[in-house]
Amino acid sequence: MKKILVVGAVGQIGSELTLELRKIWGNENVVASTRKTPPSDAVKESGPFEFFDVVDRSRLEEVCKKYEIDAIVNMAAILSAVGESNPMLAWDVNMNGLINVLEVAREMNMKQVLIPSSIAVFGPGTPLDCAPQETVLKPTTMYGVTKVAGELLADYYVQKYGLDVRGLRYPGIISYETLPGGGTTDYAVGIYFDAIKHGKYTCFVKEDTRLPMMYMPDCLKATIDLMQADFSTLKHHSDFNVGAMSFSVAEMADSIRKYIPNFEIEYVPDFRQKIADSWPDSVDDNAAREEWGWKPAFDLDAMTQDMLKNIKIKHEKGLI
Numbered sequence: 042m043k044k045i046l047v048v049g050a051v052g053q054i055g056s057e058l059t060l061e062l063r064k065i066w067g068n069e070n071v072v073a074s075t076r077k078t079p080p081s082d083a084v085k086e087s088g089p090f091e092f093f094d095v096v097d098r099s100r101l102e103e104v105c106k107k108y109e110i111d112a113i114v115n116m117a118a119i120l121s122a123v124g125e126s127n128p129m130l131a132w133d134v135n136m137n138g139l140i141n142v143l144e145v146a147r148e149m150n151m152k153q154v155l156i157p158s159s160i161a162v163f164g165p166g167t168p169l170d171c172a173p174q175e176t177v178l179k180p181t182t183m184y185g186v187t188k189v190a191g192e193l194l195a196d197y198y199v200q201k202y203g204l205d206v207r208g209l210r211y212p213g214i215i216s217y218e219t220l221p222g223g224g225t226t227d228y229a230v231g232i233y234f235d236a237i238k239h240g241k242y243t244c245f246v247k248e249d250t251r252l253p254m255m256y257m258p259d260c261l262k263a264t265i266d267l268m269q270a271d272f273s274t275l276k277h278h279s280d281f282n283v284g285a286m287s288f289s290v291a292e293m294a295d296s297i298r299k300y301i302p303n304f305e306i307e308y309v310p311d312f313r314q315k316i317a318d319s320w321p322d323s324v325d326d327n328a329a330r331e332e333w334g335w336k337p338a339f340d341l342d343a344m345t346q347d348m349l350k351n352i353k354i355k356h357e358k359g360l361i
Contacts, residue, residue, distance in 0.1 A: 042112040042152050042268075044070050046105060048095050048142065049117030050084060051075040053219045054157075054211070054260060058114065059084050061261045072108050076117070081219075095138035102145050112153040114268075115142045121161050121184040122313055123223030128183040135187035143198050143206070151204070155268055158192050158210045158280055160253055161185035161225075164319045172321035174282050174328045181319045195279035205272050208279035209329065212253035214260050215344060217351040225316045228290065229254055232306070233348045236297050237356050241305040246314050248291040248306075251322040255285035256339040256347070263335055270333035277332065282324040285337035286344075296345040 045066060050059045050073035060083060062071045068088040073080060076094045084090065089108065093100040095117040104110070117138050124131030139156060146154045161184050166177035178189045188210075195206040213226025220230060228244050229252075235242040255263070263283045288296075294306045329335035339347075355361045 042066065044072070044108050044110045045112045045114060046072045046074065046108065046110045047114045047116060048074050048101075048138075049115065050090075051078045051080045052116055053216060054214055054257075054264075055114075055116035056081055056084055056219045057216065057257055058116065058261055058264060060087065061265060062114070063088050065265065072104070072110065074104065095141060096133055098141040098145065101141050105145055105149060110149070111151050112155075113142050113146055113151065114155045115139065116157065118157075118187075119184065120224040121182045121316055122225055122227070124184040124187075125182055125312070125316075131183040131187060135184070136190060139187075139191050139194065143194065143204070147198065147202050147204055153205045153207065153268065154195075154198075155264070156191060156195050156206060156208045156279060157264070158188045158208045159184070160210055160212050160320050160324065162189045162192065162210060162280075163321050167321055169321045170323070172282065172324045174277070174280075174325055182316055192280045199278050206279055207267050207270075207275070209263060209267055209281040209283045210324070211260065212255045212284065212324065214255055214257060215348065216257035217348050217355070218257070225313045225320075226252060226254065229293065232290070232293055232297070233345075233352055234361060236301055236304050237349060237352045238361065240301065240303060241307075244290055244306060244308050245311045246290060246308070246317050247310050248294075248308050249289050250314070250317050251287055251289040252317060252320055253284055253287050253322070253324050255283070255337065256344040259285050259337045259339055262338070263329075266335060267329075267333055275332050277328050281329040281332075281335075282326040283329050283335055284324045284326040285339065286341055287323040288341050292341065293345075296341050297349070299342070300346065300349050
């Protein structure tokens with residue numbers, strides 16, 4: 042790959058992934074884009090940036106031709122919680138945007154497309170204790186529906202057109218750099234920020250809620266490792282389970298108390314509890330480990346230490 046376009050480059054993952062990709066492929070060779078949200082200074086000042094909506098195919102094509110793009114990373118998505126308040130918007134962005142990306146990539150004979158999926162593909166019928174790589178996919182959210190359809194569509198483009206399309210099912214992603222954008226696992230980020238700012242947190246799911254999670258450095262590593270994997274070694278393409286750690290909210294709170302002993306938490310479950318209950322508490326990621334060598338680096342306590350340290354720095358500087 043020579044020129045990469047990151048669509049949705051100001052979101053929780055996209056903003057950090059863009060900078061990592063620029064370190065590897067060069068600042069001028071990674072074009073960042075978003076629909077309307079202003080990018081961070083780091084993203085805007087370190088390389089080329091464009092504003093456009095992924096559902097606008099002509100504009101997407103224009104940008105790809107302008108920069109001679111040969112790979113697209115499509116991070117544009119409406120997540121689970123926001124998607125339930127506006128299902129048609131979720132369908133439009135997540136599906137019509139995806140089709141635009143795939144069609145432009147096919148017509149321009151691009152070398153690769155990366156389209157992340159999510160644990161939101163799981164639902165009733167999926168084993169809750171450890172979701173297999175191959176299992177029942179009956180999600181209960183529009184976000185999950187679009188991700189299942191997206192996996193199938195991506196695999197269709199691999200089989201029908203020989204397009205190199207890849208994707209991995211992200212668990213909940215935790216980061217101190219960018220706040221999440223309306224997902225069910227947002228509590229796993231909010232708890233750290235409120236622990237530093239207020240010494241307490243009100244959680245919108247129950248204390249025994251346990252979901253697969255991943256720290257951002259591992260998320261970036263998994264994404265880039267998959268992008269760099271030899272296509273000929275991949276038996277799967279757009280639906281890799283990737284795991285890192287799994288813990289309950291109560292266990293997160295206990296981990297925080299090791300460093301903030303007086304931290305308090307209360308539980309006020311809302312509509313997101315039902316969504317969380319439909320997802321498994323862990324995933325079987327042997328396919329990712331065997332096909333492209335996936336291996337996470339962070340556990341809960343290592344992540345907690347790093348999150349609290351960096352959020353405290355931001356708080357002391359008045360950045361949050």
